[in-house]
Amino acid sequence: MAAAVRNKQDLFSLLGVDYIIAPLKVMQSLKESTPPPNEKYSFVRKLAPTSALSYNFTDEELAEWNQLKFASAMGPAAEELLGAGLDGYIKQTKRVEELFGKIWPPPNV
Numbered sequence: 802m803a804a805a806v807r808n809k810q811d812l813f814s815l816l817g818v819d820y821i822i823a824p825l826k827v828m829q830s831l832k833e834s835t836p837p838p839n840e841k842y843s844f845v846r847k848l849a850p851t852s853a854l855s856y857n858f859t860d861e862e863l864a865e866w867n868q869l870k871f872a873s874a875m876g877p878a879a880e881e882l883l884g885a886g887l888d889g890y891i892k893q894t895k896r897v898e899e900l901f902g903k904i905w906p907p908p909n910v
Contacts, residue, residue: 804890809834817848822890825897 803815806823809830815821872880 804886814847825893825900828897 802820802822803818804822806812806815806821806827809827812821812823812827812831875883
């Protein structure tokens with residue numbers, strides 16, 4: 802899962818990720834932009850299971866994390882920032898769900 806997407810270039814660099822959390826303004830910029838016909842489907846998947854298998858993780862990267870270890874490594878200020886960020890994502894998700902509720906299903910279906 803990916804988050805902290807700031808623009809559509811960030812979004813395209815994450816192609817291949819199962820879930821991407823993107824702000825509504827990034828999604829709107831995708832809708833408003835029209836690529837040339839020859840580029841419409843030319844985006845290359847940069848992240849794939851095969852590339853993940855070939856990556857050599859360090860021992861530090863392979864450390865086992867649980868909620869307690871993660872919270873103690875982050876510290877209280879980071880926990881507050883994370884909580885505020887997640888609240889923002891929840892609000893954005895609700896806005897997107899409301900927008901989709903207005904347009905889906907299409908009236909002629």
